[in-house]
Amino acid sequence: MSDSQATSKAQSVETTNQQSAGTTVEGETQEKLRDEWVQYDFDGETAIKTQDVNVHYGDEHALHDISMEIPKNSVTALIGPSGCGKSTFLRCLNRMNDRIKAASVSGEVEFDGKNIYDDGTNLVELRKRVGQVFQSPNPFPKSIRENISYGPRKHGDIDVSLLSRLLGRDDRAEEEELVERCLRQAALWDEVNDRLDDNALGLSGGQQQRLCIARALATDPEVLLMDEPASALDPIATSRIEDLINDLSDDYTVVIVTHNMQQAARISDQTAVFLTGGYLVEYDDTDKIFENPESQRVEDYITGKFG
């Protein structure tokens, strides 16, 4: 990529024109990547900074040299056609790829001044601070209340066991506060406060997904990773999730994968466009990406020419 840095603007236009004659099987033009397209300048603090992240699944090179800085307390959208590595990249941000046997990750992911891939990283702690919400709502087959308090109970932050009560520790009031706070933050409290002991699986899909967001909030994360959190939901439930994400970005850093470009345009502050082969092609303010992208391929993708 360093040769592209040296290339003048005039040359690059020429190159682009020459190359636009050839298209890949996926219908993408073959265009050189340019470092400046992925350098995103913003005001404010950085929540996560990745440096030359590469991911292989066995022989498949799924992500190439991804370097990006994710601003704190804002919404960053990751978009691009299916299979371009969005989920893979998201999983790099709290080492969820560790759980995939075939995956090997290189490069650095800096969070809170440390590379999370350094030896000795406490993964439980990391995933508390960098929480996640999946594509399909996956509440535990437990009560609404227990879904929220599950993490804090597991980590020992809340203890409501009979034994502990006999020994003089009773966190039931803390648990009530936590459950209410998280459900309110996830815009679900008003709908469920009279049935906290009901099984969470009885909720609608949209409510279940908001419950999963509330559950992710219960461990007090700083960053929330969301992989197509609304793709299984109807339009009304989707719009509630979008409003919620917007509200959450006052206090949390949200990184969201979506294949829905309108959604990215509606809810994100900045957008990173990944394209086939696992390349980050352009990263900038969402308005800039959607109104005036630098890359022809990004423009073609956004205007629906492929993907």
Ligand SMILES: Nc1ncnc2c1ncn2[C@@H]1O[C@H](COP(=O)(O)OP(=O)(O)O)[C@@H](O)[C@H]1O
């Ligand atoms: N668990 C896995 N094992 C092997 N290959 C995988 C795995 N997950 C993803 N891949 C491959 O990595 C590439 C990127 O996939 P993914 O990150 O899921 O893309 P996206 O989320 O953009 O659709 C694809 O070619 C996919 O087949």
Ligand SMILES: [Mg+2]
């Ligand atoms: Mg995906």
